[in-house]
Amino acid sequence: MAESALKLIEPLARPRHLRLEIAPDFPLVHVLADKLRFHQSLLNLLSNAAKFNREGGSVRVSGERRGARVRIVVSDTGLGIGEADIGKLFTPFERLDANERNINGTGIGLALSKRLMESQGGHIGVESKLGEGSSFWIDLPYADAPSGQGGADRARALPGEEVSGGPGRASTVLYIEDNLSNYTLVESILKRYSQVQLIAAMQGVLGLEMAREHKPDLILLDLQLPDIRGDEVLRRLQADASTRDIPVVMLSADAMPPQIERLRAAGAREYLTKPLDVRKFLATVNEFLRTEPPSLT
Numbered sequence: 001m002a003e004s005a006l007k008l009i010e011p012l013a014r015p016r017h018l019r020l021e022i023a024p025d026f027p028l029v030h031v032l033a034d035k036l037r038f039h040q041s042l043l044n045l046l047s048n049a050a051k052f053n054r055e056g057g058s059v060r061v062s063g064e065r066r067g068a069r070v071r072i073v074v075s076d077t078g079l080g081i082g083e084a085d086i087g088k089l090f091t092p093f094e095r096l097d098a099n100e101r102n103i104n105g106t107g108i109g110l111a112l113s114k115r116l117m118e119s120q121g122g123h124i125g126v127e128s129k130l131g132e133g134s135s136f137w138i139d140l141p142y143a144d145a146p147s148g149q150g151g152a153d154r155a156r157a158l159p160g161e162e163v164s165g166g167p168g169r170a171s172t173v174l175y176i177e178d179n180l181s182n183y184t185l186v187e188s189i190l191k192r193y194s195q196v197q198l199i200a201a202m203q204g205v206l207g208l209e210m211a212r213e214h215k216p217d218l219i220l221l222d223l224q225l226p227d228i229r230g231d232e233v234l235r236r237l238q239a240d241a242s243t244r245d246i247p248v249v250m251l252s253a254d255a256m257p258p259q260i261e262r263l264r265a266a267g268a269r270e271y272l273t274k275p276l277d278v279r280k281f282l283a284t285v286n287e288f289l290r291t292e293p294p295s296l297t
């Protein structure tokens with residue numbers, strides 16, 4: 001998994017001549033966590049390590065068994081983060097003021113990764129030295145090697161939630177959104193579906209990579225993203241034969257009719273405005289996933 005995640009950040013690393021490496025003693029261990037959530041968090045750490053690095057630096061993934069837990073470490077050779085800023089790193093973007101938003105990667109993906117890993121019984125943290133670089137780590141419960149099929153990938157389901165398997169086919173929804181409270185709302189709504197897995201990206205480019213990698217059944221797309229705009233994400237999804245057929249539903253606070261028309265013309269299948277009308281949102285999800293509506297208990 002570390003290898004496939006490193007491949008995904010190659011486009012970020014190449015222009016800056018970064019060396020990507022996996023520690024030779026990287027242990028072949030199994031962690032007890034949902035594969036998609038783990039992948040998503042690892043990808044977030046790797047893309048930050050590539051982005052906030054120096055020209056010609058390196059990104060290194062290592063890991064070690066620590067008793068009942070496994071620690072995965074992503075190290076960069078960037079500027080490092082001052083002690084005063086470390087506390088803000090995992091704060092959701094929208095809770096920071098304008099000055100704080102300029103801090104090294106603050107909140108972009110880290111707040112989400114933290115939540116994702118904590119929902120799996122894990123922890124996430126960082127050690128950093130100014131001028132030398134940062135090492136972000138994820139600790140997860142160690143699991144014995146999977147016996148038979150499914151194994152570690154089936155992972156542990158959250159309460160009230162199922163991972164794949166069971167009758168029918170599980171659907172995957174990719175939500176490209178940088179606002180953690182919007183993500184949390186959609187997550188809580190989609191939790192009612194036992195067959196739907198939600199994955200998320202908080203940046204446009206990362207979202208495009210996740211769309212190509214995971215081939216979701218539905219993409220929910222925000223317009224205002226920290227790197228490229230949602231309409232540019234839509235354009236690139238449409239231009240790529242491997243993602244062109246995935247239905248895209250825009251979720252945006254911008255309710256101006258010309259905007260809605262423009263995005264529909266660009267290929268968006270539906271345009272929902274925020275604040276989200278839950279009923280309409282559920283009807284849209286049902287339409288595109290052709291799934292059984294959840295029981296409203």
Ligand code: MN
Nearest residue numbers: 178222224225
């Ligand atoms: Mn946004």
